[in-house]
Amino acid sequence: NAGVTQTPKFQVLKTGQSMTLQCAQDMNHNSMYWYRQDPGMGLRLIYYSASEGTTDKGEVPNGYNVSRLNKREFSLRLESAAPSQTSVYFCASNVQGGSYGYTFGSGTRLTVV
Amino acid sequence: AQRVTQPEKLLSVFKGAPVELKCNYSYSGSPELFWYVQYSRQRLQLLLRHISRESIKGFTADLNKGETSFHLKKPFAQEEDSAMYYCASMEYGNKLVFGAGTILRVKS
Numbered sequence: 001n002a003g004v005t006q007t008p009k010f011q012v013l014k015t016g017q018s019m020t021l022q023c024a025q026d027m028n029h030n031s032m033y034w035y036r037q038d039p040g041m042g043l044r045l046i047y048y049s050a051s052e053g054t055t056d057k058g059e060v061p062n063g064y065n066v067s068r069l070n071k072r073e074f075s076l077r078l079e080s081a082a083p084s085q086t087s088v089y090f091c092a093s094n095v096q097g098g099s100y101g102y103t104f105g106s107g108t109r110l111t112v113v
Numbered sequence: 114a115q116r117v118t119q120p121e122k123l124l125s126v127f128k129g130a131p132v133e134l135k136c137n138y139s140y141s142g143s144p145e146l147f148w149y150v151q152y153s154r155q156r157l158q159l160l161l162r163h164i165s166r167e168s169i170k171g172f173t174a175d176l177n178k179g180e181t182s183f184h185l186k187k188p189f190a191q192e193e194d195s196a197m198y199y200c201a202s203m204e205y206g207n208k209l210v211f212g213a214g215t216i217l218r219v220k221s
Binding site: 031033035040041042043044045048050056058059090092094100101102103104105106107 | 209
């Protein structure tokens with residue numbers, strides 16, 4: 001049981017390049033989330049998907065897009081990377097309506113130069 | 114929107130000393146609160162849920178609605194407790210709102 005799997009683990013991009021961060025969960029969870037983690041700011045929600053077929057903006061959605069490909073997969077795309085998007089990105093999932101908190105992936109460390 | 118405040122960026126204690134990591138929340142109703150721990154460059158792991166009133170790795174946290182607090186406590190710190198700790202509150206729509214985090218450093 002892998003839980004939440006993120007790829008890649010590390011990435012360096014040049015300003016203006018695009019890339020997609022992949023996330024997959026095998027726990028049959030309904031809801032999935034993308035957060036970015038920055039020093040002194042905690043984790044901030046970028047986008048989330050309450051269920052398959054739905055996506056919504058979080059606190060910091062600008063510069064990102066998402067796709068809930070199916071129940072298992074939720075990808076995050078940077079169309080034109082900027083240095084301000086240098087961060088650690090975490091994907092998470094949970095059972096919709098549950099009080100069990102989230103299960104997190106291991107993160108993607110992204111540097112934009 | 115809810116806010117979660119962790120006033121200390123860094124808490125440094127000696128091994129064997131008591132630990133209290135502070136967390137205050139802004140939600141006026143009945144909150145669902147959590148503590149997560151992140152060991153060096155690893156994924157976040159759920160440490161505690163207030164609803165379960167459990168003790169994990171010697172840590173406990175009590176919800177104080179009057180003070181809107183959910184402080185994390187441990188009577189005797191161990192070196193392996195050194196990590197980043199995040200307090201989080203579940204917002205309407207099943208979204209977790211995180212505090213800025215507190216680094217706990219346990220010195221030998």
